[in-house]
Amino acid sequence: MKTKLLLLAGAGLSLLSVPALAQDAVPPPSAIPDPETADPRGDFTIVGVGAGILPNYEGSDDYGFSPVPAAIGQIEGFRYSFLGNRLSVDLIRDGYGPTVDLQAGPIGVIGFNRTSADAIDDPQVALLDERNTAIELGGYVGIGKTGVLTSDYDRLSATISYRYDVAGAHDSGILTPTVAYTTPLSTKALVGLFLSAERVENGYGDAYFSVSAAESLRSGLPVYDADGGWKNYTIGFAGAHSLTGDLTGGLQMVVGGTYRRLLGDFSASPVTAIAGSPHQWLGTVGLAYSF
Structure with missing residues (x-):
């Protein structure tokens, strides 16, 4: 088994997952491959699909199920990830072993928030105008450190991304700082957690959280004018076995x-x-195959 693959596969799977269903003991040093003989740029791919439970719309207290496809991997040292509605590529090749690596590359997100009234259970919000599908394009930069706390194989990273809607859904930008930590528990299990926040511009707040006079008459919700600012913070847990x-x-x-x-x-x-809740939950469970 290649050390690089263990690290990257673990980091990739943590994006799909929460704490492992079973926790194998941390392997002894003899189970860890020799850095001198492992390939630092070994290609790998993880493909998976899961079932996710998520709010009907951002701010909803009604939930529904949705399929969650994913693919994560590395080609010639360049890492990529496709997670549901998000695609990103790291254009800086990583270092090898316990080291610091820089990250930078493009990111794209397709937003389906309130694009269909039929998918919204709340009768008042369903009477608001449907929104267009957002296509948000941008980039991210970050820094990661392998070999931090528990072993030579855990990883701490910090990134910041910015993307802008080019499809006319909200015509504004989203800034997202994220800190993530992942650690293998063995060659068969890993856990991870992350903390992120989002700061959005005025167009986003107006598109998804304002209520116009016409919408107020139809729905019974009061008129409201939302501005931009810090929209949310998110705490996530991940795991795979x-x-x-x-x-x-x-x-x-x-x-x-x-x-x-x-x-x-x-x-x-x-x-x-009125119609929803500021407390938003999301859960997924699925299968992934790595090779």
Whole structure:
């Protein structure tokens, strides 16, 4: 087994998952591959699909199920990830072993928030105008450190991204700082957690949290004008456990969960405070295969 694959597969699977269903003991040094013989740029791919439970819309207290496809991997040292509605590529090749690496590359997100009234259970919010599908394009930069606390194989990273809607859904930008930590418990299990926040511009607040006079007449919700600002913070937990093979090859069970708290104008908006809740939960469970 290659050390690089263990580290990257673990980091990738943590994006799909929460604490492992079972925790194997940390392997002894003899189970850890020799850095001198491992390939630092070994290619790998993780593909998976899960079932996610998430709010009907941002700010909703009604929930529904949705499929969650994913693919994460590395080609010639360049890492990529596709998670549900998000695609990113790291254009800076990583270092090897316990080291510091820089991250930078493009990111794209497709936003489906309130694009269909049929998908909204709340009768008042369902009477508001439907929103267009957002296509948010931008980039991110970050720094990561492997070998931090528990072993040479855990990883701490900090990133910041900015993306802008180019499809006319909200015509504004979103800034997202994130801190994440992942640690393998063995060659078959890992756990991780992350903390992030989002700061949005006025167009986003107006599109998804304002209520116009016409919408107020139809829905009964009060008129409201939302501005931009810090929209939320999110805490997430992740985990994976191999069902066959290990984290670098075979079938894994992945689970995950996040708690998101809406803030300021976004918490006070009628679509949240009256029709929904500022407390947002998301959970996923699925299978992934790595090779």
